[in-house]
Amino acid sequence: MGKQLPKELFDIFDGHPFDGDHCFLCGTVLTASNRTVEHVFPRWLQDAFDLRDRTIHLLNGTLIPYRNLVIPCCKQCNGIHLSQLENRVKNILLDEEKSLNEISDQDMNAWLSKIYIGILWKELELSFDRRNPDAGRILPPTVMSNFRMVHFFMQSCRKSMTFHSPHTNFPNSLLRVECRFDGAYGRFDYLDNTDAHSVAIRMGKKGIVGLFDGGLHDMIFPDFAKHQFNEKPLHPAQFQEIFAKLTYKSMLSVRVPYFGFLHDERDDNYTVVLLAFDDENMSANAIVIGADDGPITMVPVVPDSALDGPAYSDWSQENYARVLSMYTGAPFDLLFRPPDMVATTLHDEEGNFVEV
Numbered sequence: 001m002g003k004q005l006p007k008e009l010f011d012i013f014d015g016h017p018f019d020g021d022h023c024f025l026c027g028t029v030l031t032a033s034n035r036t037v038e039h040v041f042p043r044w045l046q047d048a049f050d051l052r053d054r055t056i057h058l059l060n061g062t063l064i065p066y067r068n069l070v071i072p073c074c075k076q077c078n079g080i081h082l083s084q085l086e087n088r089v090k091n092i093l094l095d096e097e098k099s100l101n102e103i104s105d106q107d108m109n110a111w112l113s114k115i116y117i118g119i120l121w122k123e124l125e126l127s128f129d130r131r132n133p134d135a136g137r138i139l140p141p142t143v144m145s146n147f148r149m150v151h152f153f154m155q156s157c158r159k160s161m162t163f164h165s166p167h168t169n170f171p172n173s174l175l176r177v178e179c180r181f182d183g184a185y186g187r188f189d190y191l192d193n194t195d196a197h198s199v200a201i202r203m204g205k206k207g208i209v210g211l212f213d214g215g216l217h218d219m220i221f222p223d224f225a226k227h228q229f230n231e232k233p234l235h236p237a238q239f240q241e242i243f244a245k246l247t248y249k250s251m252l253s254v255r256v257p258y259f260g261f262l263h264d265e266r267d268d269n270y271t272v273v274l275l276a277f278d279d280e281n282m283s284a285n286a287i288v289i290g291a292d293d294g295p296i297t298m299v300p301v302v303p304d305s306a307l308d309g310p311a312y313s314d315w316s317q318e319n320y321a322r323v324l325s326m327y328t329g330a331p332f333d334l335l336f337r338p339p340d341m342v343a344t345t346l347h348d349e350e351g352n353f354v355e356v
């Protein structure tokens, strides 16, 4: 019992040095014979959306071309586990006839996690390299602990895992949307936020938004998409707005998901169960239930307070407008009119969805 993750899994929380000499996925020490690099944005995606020479901003302000955004990876993770995951996702993403619903939640989550974590990994590595190696590479503990859970879930591409949540299909909120084309916005967009643990990618007509929140948003707002845009294709500006809304909402969350991990040694499968959402001040984020010599028989009881009192603190239109401005590039003064009016591209004055 304790707060540690199962020992067979790579736990980035466990004093890991982001030194470029460990596989980002399994933690193996890299040597001349097993060292490879993994492209954070896979090459097939770079080719399909002309990203190779385009640049992306990292948190510390570094501009880096997509083609150079690589992280250390061992041969086995790269050539087997990730390559199988990439193939499953690519076959659906690049096929106009296929729908995002054909990608399983588990794959979708692992794939989004890899990109989100890959960027964070690169940022940690770059700060590790700098003149002052002890400064600047520690993310705030809340970011790190969520990063740890996202990293754990991502390992479902290399270890057999089954996920269960009593409230939703998957213990993270994953939104798949159809998008429309507008030349002014290009065919590709990547957005993320490490405070909100949110990420979004628009690729041609397909868009994905992920919140690594244990599925809290999906549980409390099951009809969010229907209510927001009635399942109509989104204009790229509307996609950004949806991301800003979900990101700001997620920042307001005062709940932390608690997971139980059950490892069955007979088939080496991990069952990951969302146990409860509880107050963020409880500070634990993982509970290992395990006996080394057999199947698991104990489940701890954690009070579920998500449905008992507000799970989010109060929404401020002004603060939301700041987040919206960050992701749309529109000036705050244009978006916000005191005391509480925020411009939207989603609805007209009667509340009907707008087809931009």
Ligand SMILES: [Zn+2]
Pocket (backbone or CB within 6 Å): 023, 024, 025, 026, 027, 028, 073, 074, 075, 076, 077, 078
């Ligand atoms: Zn590896």
